[in-house]
Amino acid sequence: MERYYKILKLAPEATASEIKKAYRKQVKFWHPDRFPRESARLQKKAHDMLKEINEAYRKIELFEKSRPREQAADKEPGRREEAKAGTRRPEPPPPPRRAASSAGSSFKHTASAKSPPPESSGKKPPEPPPVPRTLFKDGAHIFPNGDRYIGEIKNGRFHGAGTYIFARGDKYAGEFVDGRPHGYGTFYYSNGDRYEGAFLEDQMTGQGTYTHASGGQYAGGFKNGVPHGRGTYSAANGKRLAGMWDNGEFLG
Known part of the structure; x- marks a missing residue:
């Protein structure tokens, strides 16, 4: 090692x-x-x-x-x-690259009315308590760590349209299903990066656009948080990589 x-x-x-x-x-x-x-x-x-x-x-x-x-x-x-x-905020994926792919970054999070979305451990999360047990102020559910959620809730879980604001600066605005980002939404990173597009069980999967604060942008297919399928990466210096991607690796 x-x-x-x-x-x-x-x-x-x-x-x-x-x-x-x-x-x-x-x-x-x-x-x-x-x-x-x-x-x-x-x-x-x-x-x-x-x-x-x-x-x-x-x-x-x-x-x-x-x-x-x-x-x-x-x-x-x-x-x-x-x-x-078992809680951790999602990390932005590395820029698309030509070389062999890496594991990428996980968006695996579940959410309940009791705690902010924890990293998935492969185990079924415990059922959340009723929403009223959270602090409710100015239309937002406030969590002990300072995170906030504003939006629809069903059976004690985030479900429907909503916005989850992390105390550390990240924010997700979009659709939730059974406590997870699922459907169409936008994730704003505290470092200035932004992803807008499809989510599948809280992972960037489907068509979307990832814009780096440095100016680079990838638009196209995603799977499990990394470029996958047909897409185009436009670097800040004007250079472009357009073609097929496989788990973050540019195939051409």
């Missing part, structure tokens, strides 16, 4: 957010579009490095997932209680 951490220029004790940040930084640095197309040597070097970077990210991600939940949470300040409760 030490080799994979070195590829991403990380220390073994790096937190989950540091791992994602380092991965995106390396992908951006070694993207083939940054090197002269007429230089076969540099293009080969860039593609080889991207393969190593994506492999390292996948290996580290699998390693982190295999760690005990409490142990992983101890690495990142402020995440101990969040890990115990």
Whole structure:
């Protein structure tokens, strides 16, 4: 594992957010579009490095997932209680890329009137208590951690049109089904990124548009939070990748 951490220029004790940040930084640095197309040597070097970077990210991600939940949470300040409760906000997916795909970022969240949408653990979440047990103020349901929900509720779950505002700055506005984003909606990230399009059981799946705060934009098919199917990625510098995508990998 030490080799994979070195590829991403990380220390073994790096937190989950540091791992994602380092991965995106390396992908951006070694993207083939940054090197002269007429230089076969540099293009080969860039593609080889991207393969190593994506492999390292996948290996580290699998390693982190295999760690005990409490142990992983101890690495990142402020995440101990969040890990115990099974709650975490969705992370934006990495920009579309030419190299081998990585696992992408999960939008797996359920929602109840008692707690903000927790990360799916593969287990059926407990039935939420009646909505009146939450604090209701100015038309919004207020959660203990500061999150807010404004919208329709059915059988104690978010159902219909609504807006969920995370205390940390993210926001989802759109359709909910049985407590999850499902249908058409828009997710606004606190870093300025935005996704607008189809959701399937709280994952970006179907047709949509992901706009990066840096100016890049992908429009087309999504599956499980990453580009999949026909789509076009337009970089901020004007370059475009148009064609077929497979789980985040550009096929051409």
